[in-house]
Amino acid sequence: MSLAAPLKKEKKKLIKPKQIEVQKIMKPVKDIKKLQATIEVQDLSVSFIQYTKGLQQKDLKVISSLNIDIHPGEILAVVGSSGSGKSLLAHAILGILPSNATVTGKITYKGEPLTSKRQEKLRGKEIALVPQSVNYLDPLMRVGKQVRTAVKDGDPIKAQREVFSRYYLKPEVENLFPFQLSGGMARRVLVSTAVVSGAQLIIADEPTPGLDTASVKEALKCFRELADHGAAVMLISHDIETALKIADRIAVFYAGTTVEVAPVEDFKGKGEGLRHPYSKALWGALPQNDFMPIAGFQPLPSALPPGCLFEPRCSMVTPDCSKAQPEARTLRNGMVRCIHAT
Amino acid sequence: MHSSNLLIFAMKKSLRLATLLIAISFLSFTLISYSPIDPVQAYVGADMMRVGPEQRDKIAEYWGLDKSPLQQFTHWGTAVISGDLGTSMIFRRPVIDVIKEKFLASLALMMIAWILSGILGFTLGVIAGMKEGTWVDRAIKWYCLTLASTPTFWLGLLLLIIFAMGLGWFPIGLGVPAGVLAEHVTMGDRIQHLVLPALTLSILGVANVALHTRQKLIEVLSSEYVLFARARGEKGFVLFWRHGFRNIALPAVTLQFSAFSELFGGAVLAEQVFSYPGLGQTTVQAGLRGDVPLLLGIVIFSALFVFTGNLIADLIYQIVDPRIREGESSL
Numbered sequence: 001m002s003l004a005a006p007l008k009k010e011k012k013k014l015i016k017p018k019q020i021e022v023q024k025i026m027k028p029v030k031d032i033k034k035l036q037a038t039i040e041v042q043d044l045s046v047s048f049i050q051y052t053k054g055l056q057q058k059d060l061k062v063i064s065s066l067n068i069d070i071h072p073g074e075i076l077a078v079v080g081s082s083g084s085g086k087s088l089l090a091h092a093i094l095g096i097l098p099s100n101a102t103v104t105g106k107i108t109y110k111g112e113p114l115t116s117k118r119q120e121k122l123r124g125k126e127i128a129l130v131p132q133s134v135n136y137l138d139p140l141m142r143v144g145k146q147v148r149t150a151v152k153d154g155d156p157i158k159a160q161r162e163v164f165s166r167y168y169l170k171p172e173v174e175n176l177f178p179f180q181l182s183g184g185m186a187r188r189v190l191v192s193t194a195v196v197s198g199a200q201l202i203i204a205d206e207p208t209p210g211l212d213t214a215s216v217k218e219a220l221k222c223f224r225e226l227a228d229h230g231a232a233v234m235l236i237s238h239d240i241e242t243a244l245k246i247a248d249r250i251a252v253f254y255a256g257t258t259v260e261v262a263p264v265e266d267f268k269g270k271g272e273g274l275r276h277p278y279s280k281a282l283w284g285a286l287p288q289n290d291f292m293p294i295a296g297f298q299p300l301p302s303a304l305p306p307g308c309l310f311e312p313r314c315s316m317v318t319p320d321c322s323k324a325q326p327e328a329r330t331l332r333n334g335m336v337r338c339i340h341a342t
Numbered sequence: 343m344h345s346s347n348l349l350i351f352a353m354k355k356s357l358r359l360a361t362l363l364i365a366i367s368f369l370s371f372t373l374i375s376y377s378p379i380d381p382v383q384a385y386v387g388a389d390m391m392r393v394g395p396e397q398r399d400k401i402a403e404y405w406g407l408d409k410s411p412l413q414q415f416t417h418w419g420t421a422v423i424s425g426d427l428g429t430s431m432i433f434r435r436p437v438i439d440v441i442k443e444k445f446l447a448s449l450a451l452m453m454i455a456w457i458l459s460g461i462l463g464f465t466l467g468v469i470a471g472m473k474e475g476t477w478v479d480r481a482i483k484w485y486c487l488t489l490a491s492t493p494t495f496w497l498g499l500l501l502l503i504i505f506a507m508g509l510g511w512f513p514i515g516l517g518v519p520a521g522v523l524a525e526h527v528t529m530g531d532r533i534q535h536l537v538l539p540a541l542t543l544s545i546l547g548v549a550n551v552a553l554h555t556r557q558k559l560i561e562v563l564s565s566e567y568v569l570f571a572r573a574r575g576e577k578g579f580v581l582f583w584r585h586g587f588r589n590i591a592l593p594a595v596t597l598q599f600s601a602f603s604e605l606f607g608g609a610v611l612a613e614q615v616f617s618y619p620g621l622g623q624t625t626v627q628a629g630l631r632g633d634v635p636l637l638l639g640i641v642i643f644s645a646l647f648v649f650t651g652n653l654i655a656d657l658i659y660q661i662v663d664p665r666i667r668e669g670e671s672s673l
Contacts, residue, residue, distance in 0.1 A: 096572050124576070125575055128573070128574070129570065131569075131570050133566075135565075135566045135567065138588065139589070140665075141588060149571075180668065
């Protein structure tokens, strides 16, 4: 800490003017890498204590050695099939995991460790969640009021009305109950809660499923705008196509860890630019590409392979793959966890 | 709710009430007609030896007991429909007057118990639910489960032994002091006589509401909307007040209204133990002394009472819960 402190200070000095500039011009930021990361997750592991037989306990590891970072003005899409632990990543950053979960690893928010005390302080203020569905709204409270409770400073009613008109929600919507909202309206209300909080880090958990094309476009536009205003956005999705439309970088999630983080430009053609075999397979499985599914299933958290998590399904597998989980390494402006990747 | 819906709702409920009342009076009548208690003997009591068979037949004829049970029932039924519940054999007054007087005495007792148990039970349930898994929760759960398995009369006796006999704080029984003229009875006297029976009833009513509220609150706290509220930085009392209370109050109030039957059942026992002259004690008397008109009157009245409780519970949901109230007006 003492060693890092002076360095950090210096970094901050360098960064500050740029950040202000970003917020003013409201334009996609190109040199995001030079800014200090809003959030940095290193070697994050989440496990649950499970009772198997009688009183025998078992540690169920659902996220293992995960690394991601998001910079101001950037959208990072976390893409992976269901059950790969994406939502838990969001909950771990917010510190709202159930009490039987154990978290190890390091989460840094704006250069400082994100302790549970700090999480409690920043939740809803600097870090906001855009949840999956309308079920995350209190069924017995009018939606306008629920959005108002998310306002941290200023006049809540004014802030709520402003954000509603910005997202084309009619004034009478504020008096509706969640069950009276259509899918698209619910989505915009949920985004509104994050917008009024003025958060610097927005975690959107599956914000698009079940929406028609127009609503998807609209929802994505909301996130792009937020990022262009200088917020860091984490977009969790199982739908790679949606993610590609607005994200700056894509983190590919598999069995509780990120196997690759790649700039969005790499997802093109036959996927030659991609680093990890799973990302390539995922890309190839899309209908507009080869439409080629990969054999096998994602391993369950209770039965993870000892080596590389993708080893049982990988086409490039060698005996070395099953020895140990590959370390994350930087490769061509991205990150990969594969010993064969070039 | 639309007016047409309201009409359908009212009609359904009335139909249900009518069938309920017919079934319940028929069943009660059948049971009484098979009961081993001879009304004439119960009426005459210890003087039985001095009453000859002719006199007994006369009494029976006067009461219409010589007719077949079915005839008796039809006779009684037609009278009830025209609004006449008959005359009580033991009080020698119209049944309706007896019920009115006794019910008013019971009402004070039941209402106090109902409100106290509601508030206390809800509070305990909330504390236990918020502190789930801690020693506070376990203590409240233990207390409630113990209460739930405690017979009313036993608790009544226990309170009598401690507070009336041991400490002498409260009178041992009755609704007013013995040997005092009715006009000299003060409000204070009445309240003093009410405390122990009301306490017995409310202590027992607590368990149900508390356990139910606790369960419901735990359910609400693990819901997605509470998770999201926590993600917005809400916690502790604010979180409970905004999202917990809102979502558990309605089920608790509803439960409390639908617990009218238990309240009535408990009152019968508590009044018996404390010789409190309410409807409960009158029910026991009517049953033991074969006072058929009074017993049937009370049966009908208590059925109405419980039905009203359930109806209020239903209505509260219709009026208060927006998902039902505004269910059809969604955009």
